[in-house]
Amino acid sequence: xxxxxxxxxxxxxxxxxxxxxxxxxxxxxxxxxxxxxxxxxxxxxxxxxxxxxxxxxxxxxxxxxxxxxxxxxxxxxxxxxxxxxxxxxxxxxxxxxxxxxxxxxxxxxxxxxxxxxxxxxxxxxxxxxxxxxxxxxxxxxxxxxxxxxxxxxxxxxxxxxxxxxxxxxxxxxxxxxxxxxxxxxxxxxxxxxxxxxxxxxxxxxxxxxxxxxxxxxxxxxxxxxxxxxxxxxxxxxxxxxxxxxxxxxxxxxxxxxxxxxxxxxxxxxxxxxxxxxxxxxxxxxxxxxxxxxxxxxxxxxxxxxxxxxxxxxxxxxxxxxxxxxxxxxxxxxxxxxxxxxxxxxxxxxxxxxxxxxxxxxxxxxxxxxxxxxxxxxxxxxxxxxxxxxxxxxxxxxxxxxxxxxxxxxxxxxxxxxxxxxxxxxxxxxxxxxxxxxxxxxxxxxxxxxxxxxxxxxxxxxxx
Amino acid sequence: xxxxxxxxxxxxxxxxxxxxxxxxxxxxxxxxxxxxxxxxxxxxxxxxxxxxxxxxxxxxxxxxxxxxxxxxxxxxxxxxxxxxxxxxxxxxxxxxxxxxxxxxxxxxxxxxxxxxxxxxxxxxxxxxxxxxxxxxxxxxxxxxxxxxxxxxxxxxxxxxxxxxxxxxxxxxxxxxxxxxxxxxxxxxxxxxxxxxxxxxxxxxxxxxxxxxxxxxxxxxxxxxxxxxxxxxxxxxxxxxxxxxxxxxxxxxxxxxxxxxxxxxxxxxxxxxxxxxxxxxxxxxxxxxxxxxxxxxxxxxxxxxxxxxxxxxxxxxxxxxxxxxxxxxxxxxxxxxxxxxxxxxxxxxxxxxxxxxxxxxxxxxxxxxxxxxxxxxxxxxxxxxxxxxxxxxxxxxxxxxxxxxxxxxxxxxxxxxxxxxxxxxxxxxxxxxxxxxxxxxxxxxxxxxxx
Numbered sequence: 055x056x057x058x059x060x061x062x063x064x065x066x067x068x069x070x071x072x073x074x075x076x077x078x079x080x081x082x083x084x085x086x087x088x089x090x091x092x093x094x095x096x097x098x099x100x101x102x103x104x105x106x107x108x109x110x111x112x113x114x115x116x117x118x119x120x121x122x123x124x125x126x127x128x129x130x131x132x133x134x135x136x137x138x139x140x141x142x143x144x145x146x147x148x149x150x151x152x153x154x155x156x157x158x159x160x161x162x163x164x165x166x167x168x169x170x171x172x173x174x175x176x177x178x179x180x181x182x183x184x185x186x187x188x189x190x191x192x193x194x195x196x197x198x199x200x201x202x203x204x205x206x207x208x209x210x211x212x213x214x215x216x217x218x219x220x221x222x223x224x225x226x227x228x229x230x231x232x233x234x235x236x237x238x239x240x241x242x243x244x245x246x247x248x249x250x251x252x253x254x255x256x257x258x259x260x261x262x263x264x265x266x267x268x269x270x271x272x273x274x275x276x277x278x279x280x281x282x283x284x285x286x287x288x289x290x291x292x293x294x295x296x297x298x299x300x301x302x303x304x305x306x307x308x309x310x311x312x313x314x315x316x317x318x319x320x321x322x323x324x325x326x327x328x329x330x331x332x333x334x335x336x337x338x339x340x341x342x343x344x345x346x347x348x349x350x351x352x353x354x355x356x357x358x359x360x361x362x363x364x365x366x367x368x369x370x371x372x373x374x375x376x377x378x379x380x381x382x383x384x385x386x387x388x389x390x391x392x393x394x395x396x397x398x399x400x401x402x403x404x405x406x407x408x409x410x411x412x413x414x415x416x417x418x419x420x421x422x423x424x425x426x427x428x429x430x431x432x433x434x435x436x437x438x439x440x441x442x443x444x445x446x447x448x449x450x451x452x453x454x455x456x457x458x459x460x461x462x463x464x465x466x467x468x469x470x471x472x473x474x475x476x477x478x479x480x481x482x483x484x485x486x487x488x489x490x491x492x493x494x495x496x497x498x499x500x501x502x503x504x505x506x507x508x509x510x511x512x513x514x515x516x517x
Numbered sequence: 518x519x520x521x522x523x524x525x526x527x528x529x530x531x532x533x534x535x536x537x538x539x540x541x542x543x544x545x546x547x548x549x550x551x552x553x554x555x556x557x558x559x560x561x562x563x564x565x566x567x568x569x570x571x572x573x574x575x576x577x578x579x580x581x582x583x584x585x586x587x588x589x590x591x592x593x594x595x596x597x598x599x600x601x602x603x604x605x606x607x608x609x610x611x612x613x614x615x616x617x618x619x620x621x622x623x624x625x626x627x628x629x630x631x632x633x634x635x636x637x638x639x640x641x642x643x644x645x646x647x648x649x650x651x652x653x654x655x656x657x658x659x660x661x662x663x664x665x666x667x668x669x670x671x672x673x674x675x676x677x678x679x680x681x682x683x684x685x686x687x688x689x690x691x692x693x694x695x696x697x698x699x700x701x702x703x704x705x706x707x708x709x710x711x712x713x714x715x716x717x718x719x720x721x722x723x724x725x726x727x728x729x730x731x732x733x734x735x736x737x738x739x740x741x742x743x744x745x746x747x748x749x750x751x752x753x754x755x756x757x758x759x760x761x762x763x764x765x766x767x768x769x770x771x772x773x774x775x776x777x778x779x780x781x782x783x784x785x786x787x788x789x790x791x792x793x794x795x796x797x798x799x800x801x802x803x804x805x806x807x808x809x810x811x812x813x814x815x816x817x818x819x820x821x822x823x824x825x826x827x828x829x830x831x832x833x834x835x836x837x838x839x840x841x842x843x844x845x846x847x848x849x850x851x852x853x854x855x856x857x858x859x860x861x862x863x864x865x866x867x868x869x870x871x872x873x874x875x876x877x878x879x880x881x882x883x884x885x886x887x888x889x890x891x892x893x894x895x896x897x898x899x900x901x902x903x904x905x906x907x908x909x910x911x912x913x914x915x916x917x918x919x920x921x922x923x924x925x926x927x928x929x930x931x932x933x934x935x936x937x938x939x940x941x942x943x944x945x946x947x948x949x950x951x952x953x954x955x956x957x958x959x960x961x962x963x964x965x966x967x
């Protein structure tokens with residue numbers, strides 16, 4: 055199916071409806087976009103999609119997801135002018151299509167999260183808007199009138215009970231009538247009441263059907279977009295859009311901790327204490343190994359070194375810290391000769407003076423430590439036994455430990471780390487851990503507020 | 518004329534109503550009779566009118582090439598099978614059948630092009646040769662119920678087990694009309710041990726394979742084979758309204774008043790053990806087994822007694838195993854619910870035997886069955902070829918009559934076919950054709966107006 059001709063049907067003219075209209079993204083908009091907006095809009099939509107992806111991995115229930123999607127949308131895609139909302143919606147979708155069409159995995163991720171977004175936005179539309187959307191998708195569904203409903207209510211109830219879980223909290227009262235030929239899967243599974251050739255489809259089932267239609271359209275469109283990208287767009291845009299597009303999908307979206315916050319400064323004398331209380335497992339492990347072996351290989355030095363920079367360790371303190379450890383193994387002279395340079399490099403004092411940003415979880419998880427390495431994400435690389443031991447040492451109780459291990463087995467490493475955080479600190483971390491420095495600063499916040507406000511906290515260093 | 522030897526060693530030849538010899542005619546199939554059947558009795562005009570679905574008229578919307586795209590296939594003597602036959606008019610149809618004398622005639626779909634010319638199109642590689650219309654069909658064969666009928670097995674059928682077919686007709690026919698909204702439905706006796714169903718509404722003929730499979734799955738309950746002990750599994754706290762209706766209106770009644778007794782379902786240990794296997798609670802089954810091992814004299818039929826005991830035990834609430842609540846229904850469903858041949862219904866290109874054929878093994882004509890009176894249908898009383906010719910001969914020589922069948926028991930079947938099925942169908946086809954034609958005219962008119 056080609057990216058279809060522009061839809062001629064206009065959404066309803068009332069101002070209220072314009073905002074709630076859900077576009078089908080059938081054709082690329084012929085709008086002018088500023089280059090900055092190109093990237094910014096896409097990033098905002100990406101925040102929404104990533105939020106959805108996180109919410110799902112955390113096993114949020116449908117009601118929670120509904121609220122989450124609503125909040126995310128308002129927060130990142132909101133605009134004072136309604137027409138602007140729709141523009142941003144459409145533009146951001148199409149930009150992300152370019153970004154996420156390029157591999158099978160990217161397409162899958164984008165598709166599944168866009169579908170979820172679509173479902174929840176569809177649910178909150180007015181009935182009128184829903185009907186219009188279904189008409190646009192060529193779905194011949196007619197709402198069942200109240201009078202008709204009364205007549206078939208009992209049968210509908212029977213069907214619902216025959217297929218649903220026994221503890222159905224609400225019985226759908228909104229039904230659509232559609233020729234049975236349109237819903238063969240529902241007919242085959244006896245999941246609908248059929249009468250005189252019409253199937254009575256419950257709202258929940260309708261949403262699935264609409265979403266399936268949307269999925270079909272988007273899936274095909276992504277493949278087409280990929281072809282266009284590889285054949286023409288990428289080359290054509292290599293100086294303008296292509297670098298933006300290629301960077302977007304790997305972008306980490308949180309704060310980058312390259313500028314350490316003043317109040318979170320740490321000095322060497324605090325460091326051991328702070329490591330025990332507020333370091334995430336990956337950094338704690340590196341730190342302990344450093345103390346043990348008086349050495350770390352390159353990967354570990356980078357990961358831990360940049361982290362410490364993000365946490366607030368000043369360059370001089372950093373040099374002293376690493377020297378104190380390394381000289382026990384390789385001697386002070388060799389340290390100065392071979393290792394000090396790269397520490398200064400990390401702080402942007404050497405070479406091209408790039409101020410390197412501490413690694414995000416995404417980056418750390420994707421690294422592959424080899425023999426003798428201690429960097430990477432322990433939730434990913436440690437054996438179950440070792441991980442359990444390490445977590446118990448950190449203070450994770452046995453109940454939480456099982457939950458953590460469950461997340462690990464399902465490869466939700468960041469969720470596992472979040473649960474660890476929650477267990478140790480005794481409080482929830484709704485944002486979820488995306489960055490080791492975030493773990494640290496969140497932890498730090500908690501300890502600060504626990505201790506008396508006059509500031510006799512644990513983790514404050516010299517000023 | 519070739520002389521066929523009948524099994525009894527007697528020979529008989531019939532030529533135009535004059536009988537030679539006074540011997541009793543055998544019931545079995547006989548090529549001579551078949552030839553005469555095709556000469557005098559087979560309803561060519563009615564069949565062809567049916568297959569034309571109104572396209573043989575004069576209306577501008579009629580497609581005169583429609584009938585030529587319908588596939589017929591013939592099975593000739595010695596099992597020679599000829600596919601992709603097609604006919605442009607009833608004369609060709611009649612002549613071909615009279616000439617070839619097929620032992621069996623099958624009807625296939627209407628294709629996009631004349632099936633006899635399909636090879637010409639195969640080269641273009643564009644899938645030009647494809648089915649475009651086909652009735653929704655069902656095939657129910659009583660040998661699929663062999664695990665739940667004890668009176669007969671395999672190809673045999675008797676009045677004790679025939680009710681299984683009656684049940685199938687009632688359940689499916691009601692669903693096709695009430696649930697799916699179909700109107701033009703023809704049920705036909707398959708000639709030996711089953712029934713066929715032809716749903717001929719336009720909507721039905723245009724169903725895709727996926728939609729046909731969905732309808733077949735809607736009807737499907739039985740999922741077992743020889744190896745599973747329980748072949749019907751009714752999960753869920755309640756049943757779908759279709760199953761509820763089937764159970765309360767048809768299955769329960771037939772099971773308790775007919776099959777329970779005629780099949781002696783509980784009368785021997787082997788048989789009642791089979792039922793006990795379907796009950797997932799061992800204490801309940803031992804309870805029942807205990808009752809049944811000691812045969813007690815009773816005025817009432819032993820099957821009725823034991824069935825009551827079973828129901829009481831399972832529904833008493835005394836035993837609480839999961840899966841017990843639906844057990845009584847599952848047993849009834851196992852013994853009665855229709856078992857369709859799913860493959861027949863699923864694909865548009867599946868062939869099915871034409872009505873009014875003669876079954877080569879029994880000599881019986883495949884006559885229509887009235888679903889409203891299917892309780893009264895008696896497969897053992899269906900006219901056979903020999904019977905028909907006796908009837909013809911008894912009429913004596915007369916002026917050649919178009920309606921020879923009126924002199925025979927076939928007359929009734931053909932009248933029924935015309936009045937209950939063909940006429941309403943053709944009327945509806947005409948209406949459909951006219952209204953869609955008018956609609957198209959309207960559309961083209963309005964699109965021209967500026």
